[in-house]
Amino acid sequence: MIIIGEKINGTIPGVKKAIQEKDEAYIRDLAIRQTEAGAHYLDICASTKPEIEAETLVWLMNIVQDAVDTPLCIDSPNPRVIEQVFKYAKKPGLINSVSEEGEKCEIIYPVIQGTDWQVIALTCDNRGIPSDVQTRVEITKVLVEKAAKYDITPGRIHVDPLVMALSADNRSLLNFVESLNTIKSLYPTIKVTSGLSNISFGMPLRKIVNQHFLTIAAFVGMDSAIMDPCNRDMYTTLLATEALLGRDRFCRNFSNAYRKNKIGPVRVD
Ligand code: THG
16 A cells, blocks of 8 residues: 555644744654655645745645655645645655646646656546546546546556545445446556545544545555554554455564564555
């Protein structure tokens, strides 16, 4: 599983405060801790008011890149902001995200044309987030076809089918699985991603529900997850699931992580 560390996000109160107080050490610590916990990419989301979003993102990106070598996942709802800050990334990473809303593809795809950058593609459009599988698949087709015009192959696209809250839509997980299967049958090399926390919105014991979502999603072939790798229960769920799915030879990662007197977890790819 490709882990996209979610903790540098201005919607989290501690991060919001660090941004306001220009607390570099706080951000640096989050970058180091997530990297040491096994993150392959670090999501960077400013979530400030629009006037200062770009400068805040650049500030965050510089701190993170001075602290760790982990590639970035640049997270903004505004494609013009991504376009502006892109040049401050020191190595190729992930763009979060394009969708069929507005001119997102037309702005972002040319920026990553001819690079090794990958992109998260949300299955939503100007009508909003679809609740059915068919519309998700149709939007994916358009996003992939538009990408091809800029030589962006399906292998560089992580489709995020935007899982709904299970408490609002009883078929949320089942629709996610069906979307993943249909999208992968159309484009075998495409990647599927998801945040882990939306599914449990409005439920008690959210973290337990999120962990079980991760297990099922990994089982059906989700490629990447936007998650908190520093959350021990979530990371343990991931290691146990990888072992159960035969992706951890001799259960070495799992054993190294949790047998007494052993060093901490090694990365799971
Ligand atoms: N898809 C895509 N991008 C996304 C999301 C998605 N970006 C934003 C969001 N969803 C994913 N990021 C977060 C960041 C923080 C939290 C949830 C989602 C969060 N964090 C708590 C904290 O750090 O305090 C608790 C974390 C924990 O312990 O599990 O809630 O869906 N493409």
